[in-house]
Amino acid sequence: MQPETPAEAQSDQTPQNSAAMATPAGPSARTQTAGTTEPAAATVRVDLERIDRLVNLVGELVINQAMLAQSVTEAGMAEHAAVVSGLEEFMMLTRDIQDSVMMIRAQPVKPLFQRMSRIVREASNAVSKDVRFKTEGETTEVDKTVIERLSDPLTHMIRNAVDHGLETPEKREAAGKTREGVITLSASHRAGRVLIEISDDGAGINRPRVREIAISKGLIPAEANLTDAEIDNLLFLPGFSTASQISNLSGRGVGMDVVKSSIAALGGRVSITSEPNIGTTFSISLPLTLAVLDGMVVRVANQTLVIPLNAIVETATLTSENIKPIGHNTELLHIRGDFVPLYDLGIQLGFRHHKDRAENAIVILTTQEDGSRAALIVDAIMEQRQVVIKGLGKSYDRIPGVAAATILGDGRIALILDPTGLTNTPISKSPDQPLSLAG
Structure with a gap:
């Protein structure tokens, strides 16, 4: 007797499966089946260069609309009802086109945040720390160009938070904390800009050590009287590092100055707030759009x-x-x-x-x-x-x-x-x- 082939086994099971599918399974099953019949939204993949060209054309349209309104005013035609009405309709149409194009470029930060989860896992394994990664505001929408160019700075800051921000499990227990450190990545709209924050519940910035390193490197005079905020900003100086030895995460000469330059190139800024034994937060403020x-x-x-x-x-x-x-x-x-x-x-x-x-x-x-x-x-x-x-x-x-x-x-x-x-x-x-x- 020869063994059943996969095709025969599938054929034997088909009537039972069909009967089971034909049997009503209650209201919940009917609702689920009805929900799956809804057509999925159609999407089209378009090359980013074409969208950028469309954005540039919309920008020129906005400029030409402003020039036309200026010309109408200078020509003394501002009181002509037909001209004013047509110009207002043109302005409304220009705004609608601009809003539609901006919606095409706007994307949620969720995919970027998901990539950072892998960075946290890799960095925590490299330094043998227990880290829990939290995200907030994943649906916040940002210009696609901003999202793409924000990946490298965020990667560096996440690694910095795992390596320098969080203590070892033993030190956390000694300080009365849980062995597991927490890193939170959040995004929100505030004051017409996008605010992205990377925070940890670590020991905070060791300001005496930062000051000591800055003096040893000749970055500040020994008698300099600096505030806490000024000491924190020393981290953004070129080549500054608190790492005692070179590793895959630290001490390679690529410091927070690179992060600050990358964010500044996007028209943004980065700031630091830190409290001893509570943690450190890096805040990145970016424009909503570049158009x-x-x-x-x-x-x-x-x-x-x-x-x-x-x-x-x-x-x-x-x-x-x-x-x-x-x-x-x-x-x-x-x-x-x-x-x-x-x-x-x-x-x-x-x-x-x-x-x-x-x-x-x-x-x-x-x-x-x-x-x-x-x-x-x-x-x-x-x-x-x-x-x-x-x-x-x-x-x-x-x-x-x-x-x-x-x-x-x-x-x-x-x-x-x-x-x-x-x-x-x-x-x-x-x-x-x-x-x-x-x-």
């Missing part, structure tokens, strides 16, 4: 600037009564029962002296990634419009507080400001060397 944004066009000392609209909370008229001086150069704005740091854009950018501030100036309240607010003084608000983001290129060094540039409807170039970077780091205090691309 088009809604901005408020303002005038400061005869210069035209653009402030991202999603960073603006409200506007108000500035009066001497609501300005509260603190110290020699610091001013606060008293508004709605709260005190907000006040910054004059003309002074911050080196366009004018303090005494040259325009009468009846306008203050714009902006929100920061950490939830705090800041007030920016401008001379006038011109209009609200979509602007095309143009990088400053390699001809200019990266300037704190300046995100990019754009082309206005009259052909002039205007700087796009980064309110958080502008208020954290003064750009210039010298009116003799103003910052301008307008010519």
Whole structure:
């Protein structure tokens, strides 16, 4: 007697399977069967270069729309009902096209976060540590170009958190912690930007050791009096490393300075917060898109600037009564029962002296990634419009507080400001060397 072939075995089982499938299995089974009959959404794979070309064309369309609106105003046709109606429809159509193209480029960060899970496993095995990896905000959508270029910096920071951030299981037990360390990777939208945070529940930054290494390498003088934040930022100096020996994860000369440069190239910034025996958090702030944004066009000392609209909370008229001086150069704005740091854009950018501030100036309240607010003084608000983001290129060094540039409807170039970077780091205090691309 010959053994059954697979085909014969399958044939013998077919009637029983068919009978079982034909037998009703209750409401839940009927619901599941009905759910599987729904057609899947059709998708098309398109080369990224074609999408980039479409984005560039949409950017040119936005610029041409602004130029057309400028020409209509200069020609005195702004009161012509038919022209105004047609121009408004053109503007709405341009916005719809731009939103649709941006939706094509926007992708959730989930695939990127999933790749980081493998990095955590490999790094934890290499250093013999127990690590649990948590993710939050995986559905947060970011421009595809940003996601692709964020992979290497995130990989380095995850490895750094496993190697330097978390203690060994023995040290964690001695400190009253669980043997298993936790690394959390989260993403969220905040103040019109994408905020990505890598946090660990380790021992925190050993600031005395960081300071000692910086002195031994000649990066700071021995008598330097640094704050905790300034000591933490020493980690971003080129070639700085706290690794005592070279391994697959540390001590190879590729430090956090590479991470900071990569993030800065995307128009972002990175910051550190750390508490002893509680942990360390690296925060990466990135623009939502690298193509088009809604901005408020303002005038400061005869210069035209653009402030991202999603960073603006409200506007108000500035009066001497609501300005509260603190110290020699610091001013606060008293508004709605709260005190907000006040910054004059003309002074911050080196366009004018303090005494040259325009009468009846306008203050714009902006929100920061950490939830705090800041007030920016401008001379006038011109209009609200979509602007095309143009990088400053390699001809200019990266300037704190300046995100990019754009082309206005009259052909002039205007700087796009980064309110958080502008208020954290003064750009210039010298009116003799103003910052301008307008010519």
